[in-house]
Amino acid sequence: MSPTRAAGLVIYRKINQSIQFLLLQTSYGENHWTPPKGHVDPGESDWVTALRETKEEAGLGEEDLEIYKDISKTLDYKVKGKPKEVVYWLAKLKNPDKEVKLSDEHQALKWLPLEQAQQISGYDDMKLLLAEFNEKAKKL
Template sequence: MSPTRAAGLVIFRNMNQAVQFLLLQTSYGQHHWTPPKGHVDPGESDWVTALRETKEEAGLSEEELEVYKDISKELHYEVKGKPKIVVYWLAKLKNPDNKVTLSDEHQAMKWLPLPEAQEISGFEDMKQLLADFNEKAKTKLE
């Protein structure tokens, strides 16, 4: 069985020389918190999916972000017994005051520093991804 593919962006902003991550709370299921992401459509690349889903779910376009194409990570896990692969790229919100506009897929959003972001993300692999991306984001605060 080939895995389902999804892609998204782990977006951070610089607030007073500190990294804050954007997490969105789903309006369905367990109401889990996740960076903007979604399923790859047929014929679509992971990269195009990540940009499209970020625009759809958070209202943020590529022009509003500095996306680090060289900083990415794949998560592998199962959903309802089926394998899933999600690739995330790190992205910085150019203007930290830009407004996030949620789609109907999400009911809330938060900008959080690493410990709080890890706590509400709930999954060990996401906690590790956030920790890894936090280290890289700190070098991009200028």
Template sequence: MSLTRAAGLVIYRKTNDIIQFLLLQTSYGEHHWTPPKGHVDPGESDWVTALRETKEEAGLSEDDLEIHKDISHTLNYQVKGNPKAVVYWLAKIRDPNQKVTLSDEHQDLKWLPLKEAQEISGFEDMKKLLAEFHEKALKIV
């Protein structure tokens, strides 16, 4: 079994002194909620994948974001018995009121504070990642 790689950005905004995370709901499968992310194409770096997928899935480009390239975390888990690794970088949206444009892969989006984002994400490793990124965002906002 070969390792599947994916990459994305955990995007946050600060409104009224509250940090909120952007989560997208898939339009397929179990309609789970995740930050923008996707599979790494052959010959593509994790970084390029994260930028491409964020543009495709949320309509946000690198210019729309302040990406904290030194803050990343990789989640390792199994999907249908196969290993998967997803690297996420933390990114702040420059304009907290900017419109997010969903792709056909997603049917809804929400900006949520930490606890609600953790609840809707459903997975323990994502809950821990959001908590870790929340702590780091508090220090740089």
């Protein structure tokens, strides 16, 4: 069985040299917290999906973000027993005060420093990804 594919952006902003990650709380299922992401549509590339989903879910377009195409990571896990692959790219919000506009798919958003973002993300692979991206963001 080939895995379901999804793609998204791990978005951060810098406030007084402090890195904060954007996490969105789903309005369905277990109401988990995640970066903006979504399923890859037939014929669509992972990259196009990441941009489309970020615009749909957070109201942020490519013009709002500095996206690091060379910094990405793919997470592999199971959802209801079926394999899923999600590729994330790191992106910096150009204007840290830019308003995030949630879609109906999400009920809340938070900008959090690494440790708090890791706590509410809940999953070990996401905690590792956030730590990795945090280290890379410090050097940018």
